[in-house]
Amino acid sequence: MYVAVKGGEAAIANAHKMLADRRRGDRSLPAITVEQLVEQLGLAVDRVMAEASLYAPALAALAVKQARGDMIEAIFLLRAYRTTLPRFGASRPLETGEMVAERRVSATYKDLPGGQVLGPTFDYTHRLLDPELAADAPVDPAPAREHEGEPLTRVSDILAHEDLIERAFTGDPDQMPEEPSGDLTREPMEFPMPRDLRLQALARGDEGFLLALGYSTQRGYGRTHPFAGEIRIGEVEVEMDVPELGFAVALGRIRVTECQMVNQFAGSAKLAPQFTRGYGLVFGQSERKAMAMALVDRSLRAGELGEDRVAPAQDEEFVISHADNVQATGFVEHLKLPHYVDFQAELDLVRRLRAEFEAARAGKDDATAREAAE
Amino acid sequence: MSASTGMSQDLASYNFAYLDEQTKRMIRRAILKAIAIPGYQVPFASREMPMPYGWGTGGVQVTASIIGPDDTLKVIDQGADDTTNAVSIRAFFQKVANVAVTTRTRDASIIQTRHRIPEEKLTEGQVLVYQVPIPEPLRFLEPRETETRKMHALEEYGLMHVKLYEDIARHGHIATTYAYPVLVAGRYVMDPSPTPKFDNPKMDMSEALQLFGAGREKRIYAIPPHTKVVSLDFEDHPFEIQHFDEPCALCAAEGVYLDEVILDDRGGRMFVCSDTDHCEERRAAGHRGRLSAEEAYTGREDAIRETAR
Ligand SMILES: [Zn+2]
Numbered sequence: 001m002y003v004a005v006k007g008g009e010a011a012i013a014n015a016h017k018m019l020a021d022r023r024r025g026d027r028s029l030p031a032i033t034v035e036q037l038v039e040q041l042g043l044a045v046d047r048v049m050a051e052a053s054l055y056a057p058a059l060a061a062l063a064v065k066q067a068r069g070d071m072i073e074a075i076f077l078l079r080a081y082r083t084t085l086p087r088f089g090a091s092r093p094l095e096t097g098e099m100v101a102e103r104r105v106s107a108t109y110k111d112l113p114g115g116q117v118l119g120p121t122f123d124y125t126h127r128l129l130d131p132e133l134a135a136d137a138p139v140d141p142a143p144a145r146e147h148e149g150e151p152l153t154r155v156s157d158i159l160a161h162e163d164l165i166e167r168a169f170t171g172d173p174d175q176m177p178e179e180p181s182g183d184l185t186r187e188p189m190e191f192p193m194p195r196d197l198r199l200q201a202l203a204r205g206d207e208g209f210l211l212a213l214g215y216s217t218q219r220g221y222g223r224t225h226p227f228a229g230e231i232r233i234g235e236v237e238v239e240m241d242v243p244e245l246g247f248a249v250a251l252g253r254i255r256v257t258e259c260q261m262v263n264q265f266a267g268s269a270k271l272a273p274q275f276t277r278g279y280g281l282v283f284g285q286s287e288r289k290a291m292a293m294a295l296v297d298r299s300l301r302a303g304e305l306g307e308d309r310v311a312p313a314q315d316e317e318f319v320i321s322h323a324d325n326v327q328a329t330g331f332v333e334h335l336k337l338p339h340y341v342d343f344q345a346e347l348d349l350v351r352r353l354r355a356e357f358e359a360a361r362a363g364k365d366d367a368t369a370r371e372a373a374e
Numbered sequence: 375m376s377a378s379t380g381m382s383q384d385l386a387s388y389n390f391a392y393l394d395e396q397t398k399r400m401i402r403r404a405i406l407k408a409i410a411i412p413g414y415q416v417p418f419a420s421r422e423m424p425m426p427y428g429w430g431t432g433g434v435q436v437t438a439s440i441i442g443p444d445d446t447l448k449v450i451d452q453g454a455d456d457t458t459n460a461v462s463i464r465a466f467f468q469k470v471a472n473v474a475v476t477t478r479t480r481d482a483s484i485i486q487t488r489h490r491i492p493e494e495k496l497t498e499g500q501v502l503v504y505q506v507p508i509p510e511p512l513r514f515l516e517p518r519e520t521e522t523r524k525m526h527a528l529e530e531y532g533l534m535h536v537k538l539y540e541d542i543a544r545h546g547h548i549a550t551t552y553a554y555p556v557l558v559a560g561r562y563v564m565d566p567s568p569t570p571k572f573d574n575p576k577m578d579m580s581e582a583l584q585l586f587g588a589g590r591e592k593r594i595y596a597i598p599p600h601t602k603v604v605s606l607d608f609e610d611h612p613f614e615i616q617h618f619d620e621p622c623a624l625c626a627a628e629g630v631y632l633d634e635v636i637l638d639d640r641g642g643r644m645f646v647c648s649d650t651d652h653c654e655e656r657r658a659a660g661h662r663g664r665l666s667a668e669e670a671y672t673g674r675e676d677a678i679r680e681t682a683r
Pocket residue numbers: 622623624625626627646647652653654656
């Protein structure tokens with residue numbers, strides 16, 4: 001008779017056993033390996049590394065496997081691991097100009113030194129499902145590229161020669177960003193934010209959220225007149241200064257996607273007309289994320305550049321507070337936790353308000369009836 | 375692959391109570407500041423925890439920073455020790471800190487709670503840790519942190535009174551039933567977390583230390599023992615708590631917060647203590663309610679087994 005919807009420890013343990021069973025699926029099929037995920041679902045692994053802010057392909061792949069392919073769950077798993085790791089320093093800024101780019105395209109120049117390099121892109125594929133892929137047909141090796149391995153000049157550096165584009169940092173030298181840059185996973189967040197922290201928040205922000213915001217600027221909600229100055233994907237060296245040694249030590253190579261958006265800017269009272277930049281940098285290969293990030297970065301610079309802040313994508317507190325999908329999913333999904341104590345309080349209030357409403361109406365009806373009778 | 379063999383060893387080692395000592399020190403500093411400025415929201419570098427945001431990460435970080443091997447921990451959600459998230463958080467601390475746990479309010483040195491304050495009066499030396507979803511009492515009047523911080527700094531709480539007054543104008547009384555704002559030590563307006571306003575008076579002059587942790591919003595605040603906590607109201611509309619028309623159907627307790635339990639699909643229902651420990655203690659002491667026949671109680675255990683299946 002008494003149906004208490006409360007679970008115990010046994011209920012939780014059983015639910016987790018069921019999860020493990022569903023994760024494994026049909027036992028007659030071989031279990032997928034972490035190595036297979038790294039090699040064959042590399043872009044999923046990249047997204048998890050990017051939004052978890054941890055460059056660790058094998059761990060990210062394990063997270064994807066453990067999360068049954070649920071990307072935000074996988075990002076959450078990897079972040080919860082990352083938070084326990086000791087910090088032993090900050091690397092030197094990445095030299096993306098020295099990147100060995102596998103892909104580099106520019107929409108602002110027809111040709112440029114090093115040329116347009118398409119690389120492993122979905123662009124210009126016809127989106128037709130491929131039955132041969134399902135049948136596991138053999139795949140030819142990739143063709144070698146001419147001049148492979150040579151660094152490519154950055155488009156922003158070409159524009160910088162004429163001062164047509166703002167430098168990476170313009171303005172008051174006293175406000176030069178501090179070294180090393182901040183870390184919002186170690187410091188409480190406060191608004192307004194310096195750009196380094198903002199870029200960090202965007203780099204680990206949800207791809208879908210940034211995509212939608214970037215898109216909104218293109219549709220007129222805070223237009224920024226962007227050109228994809230350059231997108232490049234490839235490996236860069238990570239170096240760290242070791243004070244005891246007096247020189248930088250190479251820690252290894254990571255793969256990143258960089259997007260430099262070039263935006264029209266008519267100038268203001270303080271600044272001459274010049275192209276401005278929006279910047280996107282993401283772990284692994286994710287052009288969509290890097291481009292969206294660059295659009296949103298530029299939009300969030302509205303205040304600094306003296307532009308009116310009228311659209312959601314220009315609102316730092318709104319964008320940064322809601323870009324983190326691990327925070328967002330936790331809070332949205334916490335609604336499924338019991339809230340019956342508060343609901344009880346609301347039930348009581350609604351019943352009382354209804355009783356008062358009925359009493360008032362009955363009183364009015366009586367009065368009307370009396371008037372009619374008189 | 376070598377990465378996967380080294381992986382399991384790396385993943386297995388965690389510090390006592392999960393957080394590293396440096397993080398605990400940072401959180402303890404925030405707690406000390408919070409105690410020094412009652413009701414003031416202290417920003418802290420909230421860590422990513424192995425449970426979701428919104429599920430008690432703030433409370434868990436506070437508890438993890440103050441807990442020691444000699445502590446006895448109680449965890450409740452909705453007043454009950456056996457709700458799934460309370461079970462899960464308690465299991466977490468048993469695993470990472472190996473501390474003693476209890477369901478008895480009086481035996482606990484630390485009580486972590488979501489949405490309730492235990493019925494039994496807390497005493498000196500006890501710590502009540504609240505899980506807080508939205509620490510800012512002004513958030514739904516002004517969504518911007520940059521603005522609300524200014525309002526607190528200037529003690530500009532007019533907007534809150536206007537909101538409560540509008541309730542009175544529209545409904546005849548204040549329509550806030552939980553997360554009812556309080557004024558702490560005559561200075562800061564504070565969100566008591568989404569506890570029913572029924573529990574607000576228990577915060578006033580409490581002998582226990584009350585700590586509030588909001589993980590996602592990265593804020594910690596506190597009410598030190600013996601601090602004045604006043605629920606906001608008006609002279610002609612004084613603060614009132616909820617009253618229930620009937621006592622607990624299991625232990626006959628009056629003046630406690632009750633859960634409404636639906637018995638059938640024809641409107642049948644019963645009211646039972648939300649605080650399960652309080653109810654069990656009363657029944658053990660021989661108190662009997664309207665439906666306290668043994669079946670009623672066994673029925674509940676069956677239901678738990680049912681859910682577990
Ligand atoms: Zn009871």
